[in-house]
Amino acid sequence: MIELKGVCKSYGLYEVLKGIDAEVARGEVVVICGPSGSGKSTLIRTVNRLEEIGSGSISCDGNNIHRPMPAKELNRLRSRIGFVFQSFNLFPHLSAIENIAMSPIRVKGVSRDAAYAKATQLLERVGLTEKANAYPGQLSGGQQQRVAIARALAMEPPVMLFDEPTSALDPEMVGEVLSVIKGLAADGMTMMCVTHEMGFARDVADRVWFIDQGQIVESAPPEEFFSRPQTTRAQRFLSELRH
Amino acid sequence: MISDIIAIIRDYWLLLLIGQYPNGPLGGLAATLILSVLAIAFAFPVSIALALARLSKSPFLNWPVTALVYFTRGVPLLMLILWGYFLVPLATGANVPSFLTMLVTLVVYQGAFLSEVVRGGVVALGHGQMEAARALGHSYLGAMRYVILPQALYNVIPSIISVFVSTIKDTTLGYVINVPDLTFAASQINNQLLTQPFQVFFILAAVYYVICWSLTRVAVATEGRITRKRAGTVPLQTAKSLKLAALTDQPS
Ligand SMILES: Nc1ncnc2c1ncn2[C@@H]1O[C@H](COP(=O)(O)OP(=O)(O)OP(=O)(O)O)[C@@H](O)[C@H]1O
Ligand SMILES: [Mg+2]
Secondary structure (H helix, E strand, C coil): CEEEEEEEEEECCEEEEEEEEEEECCCCEEEEECCCCCCHHHHHHHHCCCCCCCEEEEEECCEECCCCCCHHHHHHHHHCEEEECCCCCCCCCCCHHHHHHHHHHHHHCCCHHHHHHHHHHHHHHCCCHHHCCCCHHHCCHHHHHHHHHHHHHCCCCCEEEEECCCCCCCHHHHHHHHHHHHHHHHCCCEEEEECCCHHHHHHHCCEEEEEECCEEEEEECHHHHHHCCCCHHHHHHHHHHHC | CHHHHHHHHHHHHHHHHHECCCCCCECHHHHHHHHHHHHHHHHHHHHHHHHHHHHCCCHHHHHHHHHHHHHHHHCCHHHHHHHHHHHHHHHHCCCCCHHHHHHHHHHHHHHHHHHHHHHHHHHHHCHHHHHHHHHCCCCHHHHHHHHHHHHHHHHCHHHHHHHHHHHHHHHHHHHHHCCCEHHHHHHHHHHHHCCCHHHHHHHHHHHHHHHHHHHHHHHHHHHHHHHHHCCCCCCHHHHHHHHHHHHHCCCC
């Protein structure tokens, strides 16, 4: 469903991604991990073209995301790839339900009633029915991130991308967000998730990509990756993580 | 002294209110208010358009507006007014009413100033909001319209008010090109009385003060209403200091 071929990217002289070749199948959940600065965020942000790439190609559902195309076309493709940020990025001037309903109305032209009905359902799905009219400033981090997930889901994307969705959260709120993401996985959503939550990776991931210095160094099912990492870099990373 | 002022108001209130109208053009306070309202009403959307142009990556949009902003920043408003007054008829042969010259000059001048305020508000928001909107499929302008500007404009309300207030004050400069506004009426009265400039101009100052003060009150009330609507997004502390800033800020 998502296909990365020879993806390279540099910031000036610094090569962040050095030829990424990988694939995510429909319904597959891929967890991306690796040391800080290895290029995880950059990689996942190239998939919906929040970052441009230097060379290579990325296709989603057969559409080459990085080909030259009119802005309209790119917007349409982007709306079909959900993205959840580490820092939530909810719209602070809109209430929770407005955050969720606004883009379907303004981007897809969904009617107000349909968008709010859908938003109400999504709020229920992330367990925040009673917070529909709360503004982001009145919500805890975990609640904000759940609204952000609902906001992305409102566009009905076949793919969801997560960039460290829980690392800005207090430990006691991590679970509530991860369980929402687990629910999505159970429903068969195709997902890429940058995270260091290894328990989550074990439970949910079909595959773990270990990235170091701009390359996918290992790609394996979680049980294999965690019990028998092949490279010394992955071994070192995992042992540091356990400490 | 106070009786002088009362006497002036009693004798000249109609001139102060509407100028020579209906025997001449509408003037006095009415002209000042109309000029102010129109200038603000046009300068505001113009400033947003200019700010968007300056934020744009396209040099065709960016360069001319940047030049305009630097130009208006560096040239006194009075200069622009005089140029407009003398040069536009020379260049075009058209007989432009001084009221219109004044209005256009104010819109360009204050629009350019205000555009910097708006741009500052947008830049201060940071990338996160724009990225979130784009990731949801919004176009650049859609993201501006529904996500960025509603926040950015709200955050710079105090500075916007400052520009509005100085727009009102700047309408007084129309006097030099004979725009028959309140200032013009007051100076006519002064020329007739000759002996009471302090009293005449005291009335003038008081009226401008009331207008500007009312605008500030309206703006603070509007801001308060938005703040209450978004309750929880703005801590009480910030809300309070915003209001104070609204009363003290000068446009830079
Ligand atoms: N806009 C930028 N300009 C220059 N260098 C950048 C930019 N963004 C990221 N980098 C560099 O690219 C490298 C990869 O960054 P990236 O954010 O993808 O890492 P990461 O794996 O997500 O790290 P972390 O775990 O800390 O989030 C880092 O060395 C970073 O300094
Ligand atoms: Mg990162």
